Amino acid sequence: MTKKIFGILSILIVVFMVIVFFFPDTNKKKEAEPIPAKTETTSSQTTKKVDKDLPNVSRSDWQLVLVNHDHLIMEEPKTLTTMKNGYQIDQRIYDAYYEMEEAAAKAGFSLTVISSYRSVADQQAVFDADVTKYLTSGLTEKEAETKAEEYVTHPGGSEHHTGLAVDVVDQVWYDQGNGLEEGFFETEAGKWIDQNCAKYGFIIRYPKNKEGLTGINYEPWHLRYVGKESANYMVTHQLVLEEYLDVLKEAGR
Ligand SMILES: [Zn+2]
Numbered sequence: 001m002t003k004k005i006f007g008i009l010s011i012l013i014v015v016f017m018v019i020v021f022f023f024p025d026t027n028k029k030k031e032a033e034p035i036p037a038k039t040e041t042t043s044s045q046t047t048k049k050v051d052k053d054l055p056n057v058s059r060s061d062w063q064l065v066l067v068n069h070d071h072l073i074m075e076e077p078k079t080l081t082t083m084k085n086g087y088q089i090d091q092r093i094y095d096a097y098y099e100m101e102e103a104a105a106k107a108g109f110s111l112t113v114i115s116s117y118r119s120v121a122d123q124q125a126v127f128d129a130d131v132t133k134y135l136t137s138g139l140t141e142k143e144a145e146t147k148a149e150e151y152v153t154h155p156g157g158s159e160h161h162t163g164l165a166v167d168v169v170d171q172v173w174y175d176q177g178n179g180l181e182e183g184f185f186e187t188e189a190g191k192w193i194d195q196n197c198a199k200y201g202f203i204i205r206y207p208k209n210k211e212g213l214t215g216i217n218y219e220p221w222h223l224r225y226v227g228k229e230s231a232n233y234m235v236t237h238q239l240v241l242e243e244y245l246d247v248l249k250e251a252g253r
Helices: 002-022 024-031 035-049 091-106 120-136 141-151 171-175 182-186 188-200 228-236 241-250
Strands: 080-082 088-090 111-115 165-170 202-206 219-225
Touching: 080 091, 088 091, 091 111, 091 188, 091 202, 091 219, 111 171, 120 141, 165 171, 165 188, 171 188, 182 188, 182 219, 188 202, 188 219, 188 228, 202 228, 228 241
Parallel strands: none
Antiparallel strands: 080 088, 111 165, 165 219, 202 219
């Protein structure tokens, strides 16, 4: 009798061990029950990482195209239109620009566009002219090119190729014989542009202290259209386009 019970017990133990050994999943699932709660915490933490204010835009949107020394553009835009001064810009930003110009006029500033769309061939000419200028001042060819690259981008590397960028100053400043100079920021018109351009979808594309990221020196006159939502977000968070696109990428946009 005792032998029989012992035999049955042994069989039960063996069967139990076989179940534990061959079906560890069944076992794991039981142990793993608290995990869904953990997963939820993790996913809500991930959601928290994406700022709720981040505009619902995509990196592939036309107004977010990235053009810099690492992202050359050789394609000419097919959506150009002529501005009131005869210059060309992308027709999709025409109204936004004139809304800004009108608002500036109401504030007492007469904005004037010095440069807008520029073809790759024209950019080559601008670049070459700048190199020549530095060569004349006594620099070697290599030095002259390096110096030119500080302000004038390589052909294909200028945002002006897109028709989404405008160089804007105030007519008074311009009439005084000034052009695209950093001192423009010190003027009341320059300050107005800095504080208001985002309302119309524009950003100062090359801000101060971000030269390392943009590869371009501070240019208070170079405005780039990115759309109102993105412009406001970038200004609030002090992001340049390169940084903003990284934020969008992280958010899976
Ligand atoms: Zn420019």
